[in-house]
Amino acid sequence: MDDTELLTSSEQKKDDASISPAAAEAVPPSSDDSGESDSDSEDDAELNHQIETLESELSANPYDYDAYVQYIKLLRKTANLEKLRQAREAMSAIFPLSPSLWLEWARDEASLASSENVPEIVKLYERGLSDYQSVSLWCDYLNFLLESDPSVHGYTPDGISKMRSLFERAIPAAGFHVTEGNRIWEGYREFEQGILATIDKADVEERNKQIQRIRSIFHRHLSVPLENLSSTLIAYKAWESEQGIDLDNESDDLSKVSPQAAVAYKKAQQMYSERAHLEGNISKKDLSDTEKFQQFMNYIKFEQTSGDPTRVQAIYERAVAEYPVSSDLWIDYTCYLDKTLKVGKSITHAYSRATRSCPWTGDLWTRYLLALERGSASEEEIYAVFDKSLQCTFSSFEEYLELYLTRVDGLRRRMLSTKMVETLDYSLIRETFQQASGYLTPHMQNTDSLLRLHAYWANLELNIGKDLAAARGVWDSFLKKSGGMLAAWHAYIDMEVRLGHVKEARSIYRRCYTRKFDGNGSEDICHRWLRFEREHGALEDFDHAVQKVTPRLEELQLIRLQQESLAVKPPAGLKEHNPPKSTREKRKAGPNVEEESLAKRQKSKGQKMNEVDAEGKSATVPNTKNVKADIAKAADSNKSEIEDAKPAKPKIYTDECTAFISNLSVKAQEEDVRKFFSDVGGVVSIRILHDKNTGKPRGLAYVDFVDDEHLAAAIAKNRKMFLNKKISIARSNPKKGKKEFTRHGSEGSGNSKDTSQISEKAKAPLGGETEGERRGNEVELKGKNTFAVPRNVKALGFTTPKPIADETPKSNDEFRNMFLK
Template sequence: MAEAMELNVLGAPHESPEEEMEEREDGEQQKDNLPASPDSQLESESESDSDSDSDDEEQDKLQLQTLESELSFNPSNYDSHVQYIKLLRKMGDIEKLRKARESMSQLFPLNPSMWQEWAKDETSLSSGPEAVAAIEMLYERGVSDYLSVCLWCDYLNFIEEYDPSVRQCSVAGISKARSLFERAVTAAGLHFSEGSKIWEAYKEFEQAIFHAIDECDIEAKEKQVQRIRSIFHRQLSVPLADMLSNLLAYKAWEVEQGNSLDADSLDTNGIVSHVAAAYQKALDMYNARVSMEEQISSRDLSDSDRLPLFMRYLKFEESSGDPARVQILYERAVTDFPISSDLWLGYARYLDKTLKVGNVVKDFYTRATRNCPWIGELWVRYLLSLERACGTEEEISGVFEKALQCTFSSYEEYLDLFLTRIDGLRRRIELSGETQVLDYAVIRDTFQRASDYLSTNLKGTDDLLRLHVYWARLAISLGKDIVAARSVWDSFLKISGSMLEAWKSYIAMEIENGNINEARSIYRRCYTKRFAGSGSEDICHSWLRFEREFGMLEDYDYAVQKVSPRLEELRLFRLQQESKNIAASAEQRENPTKKNVHGKRKPGSELIDDQSPVKRQKNLGKPLKKGMKKDADKGQNLAETNTREEIEGKNNRSNRTHDKLVEESTNEKRRYTDLCTAFVSNISLQANYEHLRNFFSDVGGVVSIRILHDKFTGKSRGLAYVDFSDDAHLAAAVAKNKQGLLGKKLSIARSDPTHSNKRGSVGRGKRAAWGDQSSSLEGADSEDLSKGTSNRPLSSTAKNREDDSIELKGKNTFAAPRNIKPLGWSVNKPGTVGEEDGKPKSNEEFRKMFLKS
């Protein structure tokens, strides 16, 4: 320190405070300051060093307090542990440093450099017999965390230098050292780039023993030579980075032993044949791997680029079929990428496939879960490996509890962990003799913990259902308690009662155990519930099937009585939903620019959309405004025509210009007189305008086509009107009666509106069903070929539908639609004229047919 201070004094000039700086206007440099006296400079520097050291100490203390506070609040902060240890090492607080290192090693695996630093610090403090054992334990812990050739070399050097028995070459000491070298060779001797360091250290140790043997002991000398030669042979059979230099070293050593070899040649002439063959095989393996080794060892690549190269290398080694080489490469990979979950999982799968039992697998999972504790699959595999190794209940339970303290990325991982634990308990209980150690209460408690933890986040999922199905089944098979099983289901249904499969599973359990009445009571509880999709209908049909298979006649009748109104209610509800969806789709097609979510809507449109179908029909039958007239002479049909498409058309004009609005309100509406029209029935429900147009293409003269649709569902009713330009074309069209279209024979007849008008209306206020078409046809979409295609919205012209006098009789028929047919309904009733007679039907015959149906 004195010399350093003297150098500072002699070589570091200081400015004099008495001398002032003068500026020169001509830009010349400032005058040099005169050096201060040596005594004054030394005093000033000492004070500045003292102040600087004091400031550094204060900053270190503040930083130390901050890190201690952070670690007390969050002991899992890896970086804080590292900084804390570095700061304590800098400050020289040995006791705190030891505690800090111990605390960190309990939570995290330490990297090789941290273990080396720790062991060297302890070695520098003390090297007595007690200290040697403690430091040796540190090395043991270090080499178990990660693979490190350098750490193994430090460990071997420490034993040779500080272990008294090894240093004195006692029999016990030599045996201990050789055992340690063999462990090092097994752990790191196959390391492609650094493994030679272990082999060289091993040979040097054995050669030192050789030189320590008395020259007179020829037998011991020869035995030691054979030992060294064996190490050479083993090394030559391993593909290592410096294989050529190893061969030359071996040949030179053999020359020293008196054997005649060409020490400068790289061939294997003169070497024992089996050694030469092993060397050649290792050389071939070296050539196959050297390019991949160069890639993963490149310093120019980032970690993200090196990891895929490691994975490719691992696949190559796995395909070669040498477990030792695969394992050493995995160890190298996880050392370089300790928190890569893909690497640890791949390593785990490989070991489970090749080494299903043993301490190697157990130690591996201990390390894997310390490096990646957030991976649930590693913990699951850990539990399974302990079960395969016949681990104790205390050991397995401890690993399970430790796993529950980790933070996984999904609740499904926690579920898998719980199920794995339960699976193991079940298997052990079912084994003979284990019932004395374990009982069903352990499984029940584990199930309860799983349900309490997962129910909130997995509510309504199949995973949670699977857990409770398993629980209820084991409650019966192992616990012999059906009441407990029912309690499991009742608690589950409180949180997931909207799951159809939950009710079905509960019912299946009761049926499986022969409890038919209990299963029936569950059906009675759940058949009125609303389930997703078609689940509500499914549970009703399931009840009926159950009563057919297990119930008496009165049970079946009761189920039918309960289920039928429910099914009808569900059917009507779905029809209403379909009708709303179809109407919305049609409206969107007509005016795609209209916003119907949060946009403003006119009162008229809102009235139509929100009302029920029956009320909508009544409103459509009322005049929109008073004082509006109808000009019959000109055949105009103005805005007072009570059809839905006109109301919707009026509401959709808001985004058109004023001129267009006036023009549309005064246009004459198309009138259909049916004076030259064919009525077509028995049309396939898949047929559209294009199909009908093509069907009549050979006849020609088609003016327009109108297909009738159901006003609620929007589906085709299998009926259509086809207008022709003259009677000749109409007659030719009627002549095509009974010809097929899409697999169905069409019935074609001439429409006769005059015949219908003579009969008058059917019922009060009912217009002629198939006669006068002066207004838009009920439920029909039309295609006018004379003016191009014009598609009207579905559910159009609902006017006067409320006057259909269809009488419904029997129980719960107040809301039954017309297409509901009772049990035993016959399609062909007596007196019904079938299509097989080949005679075209008139409008009156069609009217009678549809009124009867």
């Protein structure tokens, strides 16, 4: 049966299958020719309507793969061959066609071609094999040449050389297919046997050469782990007996086979037995696509452990033919080729196929450009791939950015390379940066990624372009659109400082020190300017900077204090909730409560400092004299036990249900902490501690919860990763015991006290407020007032004398006596 008959038979089967049994029964049997003619005309009209509908769909969306497949299927039923060719060409320009589509196309053209059109059909087969290495497509290609090429079936020297070269290409591409590879080997062997039949028996030398060639093909075939290899051994023995060599061809005995062939055969059989179950897994009919894909990946990993690159490539080719639009599979395949083969046309060809199959994957395009550069491709070829990649649609702008950066990287390397034959102009780099900036800025404004692009650009303008004005222009242009990025100003200033341009750097500081930046950025730029003038400026410059930044820092400090006072304001409608105090939070009134006079209480109140909250109401700031007011209240109420003194405004932060967090990232904001505890819930307020002098985060925070249940759930997240740091979470509730001042004024027990809270008070200046006092927490005096001992900052080079051993801090009673004198 020739190709035309095969095509006709195939089309007939498809046409028959397209008619449902119900439709077949609905057509009444009739011998009336006019009835058949009417039915055919109706079918043709319906067919043309479907074709027109698909043409409209493809005109609106030329990237509809399934519509193209259906369109070509319908056109094959018509006689419009030219339209069918155009449809196939249009589809192949966008998508890699499947092996079955290429097989149909090649057979359709071959059935109409003459011997003069053989080169055109050969090109068609080669195009198909450039997409997928299919065993069926290879066999069809080889059979076509054997039947249609006069030089091949005539066994001319050119035809023999052409076919041998083609078979040697087919063996690594399809001859290692475990279940179908035998077809390639058998075809190769039959072709060589056909040549042997044309050699004159009198030419013994030439016949012996050809016999040895066939024997070599048998030996190579027997060394490859393929299905049903034992039948190949039997065929080999039978062929050897035709040559007059008895190898006992009735059994699998290898005693008479050459030792090299016997060893290779045994090894191949063992390798096949190791792969038989893997072949069975990928050939199961009841597997889902996901399960089958996983079986292919298991097979690939197994072949990679064997260390044979040819076999690994063979199984990869089978997998991509089965799953052509799996980007993960193509990435895995190309990574293996990069690692194993390093450079070569096979790698760039694989990337070309990968980007045609998965054009939406930016990583494939990026690695394609790198593979072309490794292979020393021309600038024209690399630019064509880069330009094509920009026409694709990716899932994120980061992928476009990576493509632009890869393109610039390649231009820079080739421009500086001494091995480059081509001469590249720096304008190519500048144009690429300009294109990248113009496209990405509207979508990635105020991002670190876009900053990285412009920093790279400015650096290359200096180092390769040798144009300082252009580098400054890059920064000025970027800051016009992203002036709120503190890192951008720092980078611009650092460039000028590296170049030794002190005046220009100072000018940039003057431009940005009044700007508003996120977090502590506004304070940071002021302190940086001062440090810059210390290191690079004259005294007049330093004094000028101090004069400029001091009011700015005071303004920022005032704004921060207002924000903190707003943070402690109770939410609207929130009822005051003061749960009963536990025994540990109570203390007994002193023995001289009743002896406190009204005058002394008034004196104590007169010495107390007031602070104004965000609503303008006076809020009493607790200090050491609050104790006297508490005692006076206790005396007036005649209670034996009193609770801690309360400020005039409602207490919001009582630390009844508070978590203390340490080792917190300095980048953490309140919203980040709230999201971290979103699975726990119940968060009432969040307070991140900042250094009083610098305003920078201290890595500490308090989080108040509505009840103990939510607090316990929060503590369960202790030692979890948060912003790349493993944070510590504990209940903020210091134990009683050792007489030591703590955040609540309670007595600590041993080393279990909250040391971070103690150090906070210790850092506060005498008579000043601590962070805890600004939050509205009361300070209670118990034991020795160690916090009241003055602490002096030692001058550089000054040694503090040792204190007198018996000079100890004074107690509460001693302090009281001092004040009453």
